[in-house]
């Protein structure tokens with residue numbers, strides 16, 4: 001038997017009664033904490049050396065979250081026309097220069113449309129310049145560079161290096177320059193994003209060195225975007241990206257290139273810890289030596305454990321102070337064996353109706369959810 005790790009400083013611990021109530025009423029619910037969201041945005045905005053924080057809204061596009069981040073002075077990084085239109089609808093009057101559009105393998109029409117909007121448009125490879133040079137005549141564009149190495153918590157989220165589909169590789173710089181000149185476009189921004197769930201700040205430092213090194217080739221560049229990817233703690237007690245280290249890497253870069261505008265575009269860092277998934281226990285089952293705790297929602301709400309083997313802490317919110325004495329698999333109601341929210345988890349003796357909390361679910365939770373099995377994913381609440 002062991003006492004559950006001390007969680008008393010977590011926002012959801014402080015508000016546990018309210019959350020248990022929400023879980024009971026809804027069976028399953030994503031809950032986001034406004035104060036935590038605000039705190040994360042303010043922490044990044046305050047970092048010296050960074051001129052712009054563009055929230056990667058693929059992580060979570062809840063309109064209230066977008067409004068809150070807008071009020072904190074963030075911009076928005078969008079990867080599809082629908083994401084751009086969603087931001088514009090949610091934030092009427094938003095300065096178009098606070099939207100960065102970074103599609104990949106999008107159809108021609110999306111570039112035509114994007115360039116008409118007055119937003120920043122990023123080219124992800126040479127095809128648009130080769131096949132549709134007429135679109136870019138006289139236009140200012142960003143180019144996504146493949147720095148040559150991918151980073152991140154899983155192969156599927158490493159977005160640079162020859163095995164990833166993203167970015168213009170360094171060995172294509174000559175050709176890129178030729179195509180840019182031939183089209184009459186101007187490269188005003190350089191962009192890179194090496195992956196997601198990165199903990200070592202060397203990543204952004206070396207990305208910064210690579211991108212600033214390319215500014216000699218593209219003299220119109222005024223902005224360098226180092227991407228997102230900042231990792232957050234997934235296990236209680238684990239350390240996330242150390243912001244002071246991150247800041248000193250960026251400050252050094254800024255000091256060496258004072259005229260360049262420096263942007264970052266994190267998603268996960270801003271929302272992951274501010275969100276939890278609540279799921280009420282539906283059934284208990286023992287089979288052989290394995291105990292199953294079944295809950296009201298599963299991979300239809302949170303696919304990360306099934307897709308990447310990601311770890312999300314699970315606690316029994318109804319019995320937070322009880323001794324954890326049972327090792328269980330927490331599973332959802334979806335008809336796949338991969339529908340597991342957590343394996344071999346130490347929980348207190350659990351009963352039907354208890355509310356479990358699945359932590360760090362604010363990023364890539366609801367955003368990647370589905371109606372698989374025609375089961376609605378958990379509804380969302382801001383508190």
Ligand code: LLP
Nearest residue numbers: 056193196197228229230265266267268364
């Ligand atoms: N910028 C670009 C161009 C991106 O592709 C991404 C994420 C981000 C920024 C934001 O990355 P973040 O700061 O959130 O790590 N579904 C996966 C993560 C995929 C991220 C895809 N791109 C997961 O649940 O771990």
